Amino acid sequence: xxxLLEIQNLHVTVEDKEILRGLTLTVPAGEAHxxxxxxxxxxxxxxxxxxxxxxxxxxxxxxxxxxxNLLEMAPEVRAREGVFLGLQYPVxxxxxxxxxxxxxxxxxxxTHRGEQELDAVEFLKIAREKATLLEIDENLLQxxxxxxxxxxEKKRNEIFQMALLDPTLAVLDETDSGLDIDALKVVANxxxxxxxxxxxxxxxTHYQRLLEYIVPDKVHVLSDGQIVxxxxxxxxxxxxxxxxxxxxxxxxxxxxxxxPAQSA
Amino acid sequence: xxxxxxxxxxxxxxxQNGLPGRNLAWLSELRADAxxxxxxxxxxxxxxxxxxxxxxxxxxxxxxxxxxAASGKMPATVPAHIPDLGTAHxxxxxxxxxxxxxxxxxxxxxxxxxxxxxxxxxxxxxLIADHLATDNKPEEPAFLDMNTALxxxxxxxxxxxxxxxxxxxxxxxxTTDAAARSAMHLRNLIMAGKGxxxxxxESYLGTGKAEYWTNVVTEIRVEEKARLHHHKLQxxxxxxxxxxxxLTKIEDHATYDSxxxxxxxxxxxxxxxxxxxxxxxxxxxxGINLARQRPHLDTTTTIDHAKPGSTCxxxxxxxxxxxxxxxxxxxxxxxxxxxxxxxxxxxxxxLLSDEAQAxxxxxxRIHADDVQCSHGATVSELDExxxxxxxxxxxxxxxxxxxxxxxxVTEMLxxxxxxxxxxxxxxxxxxxxxGLSGTGGQA
Numbered sequence: 001x002x003x004l005l006e007i008q009n010l011h012v013t014v015e016d017k018e019i020l021r022g023l024t025l026t027v028p029a030g031e032a033h034x035x036x037x038x039x040x041x042x043x044x045x046x047x048x049x050x051x052x053x054x055x056x057x058x059x060x061x062x063x064x065x066x067x068x069n070l071l072e073m074a075p076e077v078r079a080r081e082g083v084f085l086g087l088q089y090p091v092x093x094x095x096x097x098x099x100x101x102x103x104x105x106x107x108x109x110x111t112h113r114g115e116q117e118l119d120a121v122e123f124l125k126i127a128r129e130k131a132t133l134l135e136i137d138e139n140l141l142q143x144x145x146x147x148x149x150x151x152x153e154k155k156r157n158e159i160f161q162m163a164l165l166d167p168t169l170a171v172l173d174e175t176d177s178g179l180d181i182d183a184l185k186v187v188a189n190x191x192x193x194x195x196x197x198x199x200x201x202x203x204x205t206h207y208q209r210l211l212e213y214i215v216p217d218k219v220h221v222l223s224d225g226q227i228v229x230x231x232x233x234x235x236x237x238x239x240x241x242x243x244x245x246x247x248x249x250x251x252x253x254x255x256x257x258x259x260p261a262q263s264a
Numbered sequence: 265x266x267x268x269x270x271x272x273x274x275x276x277x278x279x280q281n282g283l284p285g286r287n288l289a290w291l292s293e294l295r296a297d298a299x300x301x302x303x304x305x306x307x308x309x310x311x312x313x314x315x316x317x318x319x320x321x322x323x324x325x326x327x328x329x330x331x332x333a334a335s336g337k338m339p340a341t342v343p344a345h346i347p348d349l350g351t352a353h354x355x356x357x358x359x360x361x362x363x364x365x366x367x368x369x370x371x372x373x374x375x376x377x378x379x380x381x382x383x384x385x386x387x388x389x390x391l392i393a394d395h396l397a398t399d400n401k402p403e404e405p406a407f408l409d410m411n412t413a414l415x416x417x418x419x420x421x422x423x424x425x426x427x428x429x430x431x432x433x434x435x436x437x438x439t440t441d442a443a444a445r446s447a448m449h450l451r452n453l454i455m456a457g458k459g460x461x462x463x464x465x466e467s468y469l470g471t472g473k474a475e476y477w478t479n480v481v482t483e484i485r486v487e488e489k490a491r492l493h494h495h496k497l498q499x500x501x502x503x504x505x506x507x508x509x510x511l512t513k514i515e516d517h518a519t520y521d522s523x524x525x526x527x528x529x530x531x532x533x534x535x536x537x538x539x540x541x542x543x544x545x546x547x548x549x550x551g552i553n554l555a556r557q558r559p560h561l562d563t564t565t566t567i568d569h570a571k572p573g574s575t576c577x578x579x580x581x582x583x584x585x586x587x588x589x590x591x592x593x594x595x596x597x598x599x600x601x602x603x604x605x606x607x608x609x610x611x612x613x614x615l616l617s618d619e620a621q622a623x624x625x626x627x628x629r630i631h632a633d634d635v636q637c638s639h640g641a642t643v644s645e646l647d648e649x650x651x652x653x654x655x656x657x658x659x660x661x662x663x664x665x666x667x668x669x670x671x672x673v674t675e676m677l678x679x680x681x682x683x684x685x686x687x688x689x690x691x692x693x694x695x696x697x698x699g700l701s702g703t704g705g706q707a
Contacts, residue, residue, distance in 0.1 A: 095674055
């Protein structure tokens with residue numbers, strides 16, 4: 001399998017504080033990977049830097065997406081190239097209807113791919129289909145983006161957007177947080193339905209609960225800005241039993257000075 | 265006295281000859297008194313509280329002669345610029361003069377009259393005498409006085425008691441470069457009789473780049489139980505001065521619903537004085553200033569609660585980009601008798617650049633003790649998180665900024681009942697937003 005995503009020795013600074021300190025990670029097409037780690041290990045930073053959020057400064061290292069330099073792309077270009085970030089805290093945007101926003105987004109992607117824009121009727125047909133999959137009430141689609149949505153509805157809306165935008169790489173930041181067990185099953189079903197040989201999914205999560213429903217091909221442990229352990233799905237269970245402390249001491253002694261080829 | 269004031273005084277005798285209604289002694293006297301008051305005080309300066317945030321020096325630096333000559337015809341390209349309001353009754357003024365070609369107010373229902381000020385001074389001078397320069401006066405009357413002294417044209421609309429006018433009335437004022445360096449002193453009168461209902465759309469359009477000055481006063485009376493929806497679009501030319509004063513007197517159980525969108529001119533002031541002279545009044549004042557490049561757009565309102573038990577809600581928003589400036593001054597007066605008054609004011613400003621400036625000044629003078637009053641003001645920038653969220657789904661930065669800017673103001677239009685006016689305003693807003701993307705920040 002070709003590697004969809006290749007991250008080499010990534011160093012990222014946020015507000016003058018180095019959060020990622022030489023992170024190396026590869027995800028091949030067709031696989032679902034989980035990145036697990038304690039609070040403050042840099043999980044959300046990894047998610048945001050993949051999507052190109054302003055304020056995250058890459059001081060060293062490289063990210064390749066389908067062989068292209070992801071770091072040179074504006075956030076919207078990454079989206080159009082097929083990167084999707086499911087946010088931990090989806091933003092409420094009063095005055096912008098969910099449908100209007102998503103139609104504009106999908107048409108921006110289609111134009112980028114050289115496809116024709118969808119008109120309102122065509123868009124609505126596809127949107128309804130995907131909404132059914134995520135058990136999303138159609139009324140929510142007419143409302144302002146995430147306005148008045150419950151925590152669970154916001155997360156379902158993220159996966160609904162993912163289904164609609166059909167990304168090649170989906171980065172899901174703490175998608176399970178704030179979900180009760182029923183909502184978690186709906187969201188997990190939605191994500192599982194999107195697994196395909198062409199697509200990769202990177203789940204970023206603190207707990208292994210999500211991984212009971214979306215079984216990962218690989219689990220990576222992130223600690224203090226570095227991947228310190230990579231294993232199969234059983235690694236998540238081990239973490240659940242022993243906690244993160246066991247892995248923290250495995251961290252490389254001098255990451256700042258290490259060569260880009262350092263492996264996890 | 266400012267130097268510029270004296271230039272106006274020197275030339276006033278010469279201008280007088282071109283003014284309409286010279287045969288009416290009462291009018292000549294009214295004009296002379298008004299001019300004398302103006303001559304005594306001159307243009308307001310920033311030391312005048314009501315003009316604290318708006319510097320009139322650019323307007324006062326030169327003399328704008330009143331546009332009294334019989335003006336040219338409607339330019340052939342103009343009809344395309346007139347907002348399409350379907351079945352509206354329309355009265356058109358070009359460069360301050362009545363233009364019968366574009367006007368369509370022949371088929372008015374019984375009980376409704378729509379005339380030019382010139383016609384009204386000939387055909388119904390007593391009507392004008394009764395309603396001109398009433399007691400509802402602004403705190404700083406310089407421009408009202410100058411207008412009374414020099415008014416040349418305007419629209420006069422009367423609706424008799426009980427008449428409900430279905431189609432909106434459109435007062436359309438167009439200024440072209442033919443009016444460069446001149447002043448249009450316009451005076452509109454709207455009288456909504458007891459229990460009547462009407463929708464009026466006042467729009468100002470400038471098609472050129474020349475400097476000119478629109479000085480308009482609109483006097484309105486909304487009698488008992490009447491309902492008047494009054495909407496305004498100010499899209500003057502980019503170098504224009506637009507000084508507008510709306511003086512509205514509202515009586516028992518009447519509704520006055522005002523919405524103004526201001527997006528043109530280099531210096532524009534939209535001042536409204538609403539006198540709530542009765543009980544059970546429902547007064548709504550709303551508006552949007554859309555300012556980009558370098559204009560200065562000022563909205564100043566005074567809501568004077570004179571009697572008990574009336575309500576007034578006002579919301580004004582500004583979007584300010586580039587080097588533009590906006591002003592909101594909102595004064596609420598609750599007189600000692602006006603118990604059980606409800607008055608709520610909100611001013612929200614969105615800054616799109618570091619150089620943009622929004623000034624906001626609420627002023628509450630409450631002399632009654634049993635009232636519900638509130639006010640709030642915010643100045644903010646586009647939400648960075650929302651911008652990133654939209655971009656992370658594929659929208660360009662410009663598209664995301666434009667969408668969020670639109671979201672900030674668009675809900676303001678939802679309350680406009682007349683669909684064709686709402687759509688005309690929505691179009692004007694969309695054009696403005698599209699222009700914003702062109703000059704907006706980096707890609």
